[in-house]
Amino acid sequence: MPVDQFPVEAGHIMMFARAVGDDNPIYRDDVHAKSSETGIIIAPPTFVQASAQFDPDYRLRPKPGEPWFGSGREPSGTPDTQGGTAARGLHAEQHYEYHRHIGPGDVLSAKSIPGKTWEKQGRRGGLLKFSENVTEYRDQNGELVITARSIGVITEKAAE
Amino acid sequence: MSLKLNEVKVGDTHEEVVVEDLKRTQIVQYAGASGDYNPVHTDNEYVTKVAGYPTVFAHGMLTMGLTGKAITNYVGDGRLTNFGVRFSKQVWPGDTLTTNLTVTEVATEGDSPSISLDVVTTNAEGDVVVKGTATARIDA
Numbered sequence: 001m002p003v004d005q006f007p008v009e010a011g012h013i014m015m016f017a018r019a020v021g022d023d024n025p026i027y028r029d030d031v032h033a034k035s036s037e038t039g040i041i042i043a044p045p046t047f048v049q050a051s052a053q054f055d056p057d058y059r060l061r062p063k064p065g066e067p068w069f070g071s072g073r074e075p076s077g078t079p080d081t082q083g084g085t086a087a088r089g090l091h092a093e094q095h096y097e098y099h100r101h102i103g104p105g106d107v108l109s110a111k112s113i114p115g116k117t118w119e120k121q122g123r124r125g126g127l128l129k130f131s132e133n134v135t136e137y138r139d140q141n142g143e144l145v146i147t148a149r150s151i152g153v154i155t156e157k158a159a160e
Numbered sequence: 161m162s163l164k165l166n167e168v169k170v171g172d173t174h175e176e177v178v179v180e181d182l183k184r185t186q187i188v189q190y191a192g193a194s195g196d197y198n199p200v201h202t203d204n205e206y207v208t209k210v211a212g213y214p215t216v217f218a219h220g221m222l223t224m225g226l227t228g229k230a231i232t233n234y235v236g237d238g239r240l241t242n243f244g245v246r247f248s249k250q251v252w253p254g255d256t257l258t259t260n261l262t263v264t265e266v267a268t269e270g271d272s273p274s275i276s277l278d279v280v281t282t283n284a285e286g287d288v289v290v291k292g293t294a295t296a297r298i299d300a
Contacts, residue, residue: 095244
């Protein structure tokens with residue numbers, strides 16, 4: 001996802017590591033990190049996925065005053081079809097290339113380049129529509145730090 | 161902790177249980193940390209009545225993050241150079257996931273040796289939930 005400013009913060013790294021059940025002190029303990037090979041707290045391998053937090057238009061985050069397809073008084077706050085499409089978008093593949101490991105203090109920017117799209121008949125989900133996206137994460141000096149390639153799929157009906 | 165060239169060979173394996181009895185609350189934690197609030201992962205009312213799934217399910221990226229923990233525990237901190245997976249099956253609350261790593265290549269060319277890993281994470285039924293590869297620097 002494209003973002004102009006993704007400040008990498010120690011507290012965010014700690015929360016992210018907790019969420020993936022990783023108690024490794026390299027993700028939270030400055031003293032431990034100083035005496036380790038990296039010398040600094042680093043982010044877990046999949047952390048840049050959290051750049052979604054810094055995309056102002058990210059569609060999978062509720063925003064004040066806007067319809068949200070999750071439940072409230074009703075099972076969905078938007079007409080069925082809209083929520084249905086979002087719910088049928090699944091992640092098919094994710095690849096990362098690490099040029100440097102990032103840590104607190106880095107300020108990243110991300111640019112996405114749409115890749116190939118293709119269709120395939122699925123066994124369980126009906127027609128599958130695939131799309132590829134390459135995101136380049138650069139640091140405050142413009143250096144490429146992580147290249148991410150993701151493949152998304154939209155299924156005709158809920159996958160089992 | 162890091163791997164040394166003379167301590168690793170093709171065929172070496174590492175196995176790790178990366179989550180036991182996955183809780184819905186951990187999926188909520190991941191939604192909050194990652195910023196992916198798609199209600200299919202956290203909203204049972206929505207996911208059963210609108211999206212048509214039996215219950216909420218984990219973000220693919222949570223499963224990849226759990227899998228990454230096994231890799232970094234094996235290769236050491238800041239050593240990864242590539243990590244990629246294909247998501248093959250959904251992960252549900254209550255799942256216990258085990259990651260298996262196998263060394264497929266030890267590259268010694270140049271001054272920075274590296275290893276390639278085959279990465280497979282399975283649920284308690286033995287179904288593969290993610291499958292992929294990783295490469296990492298090791299010590300000469």
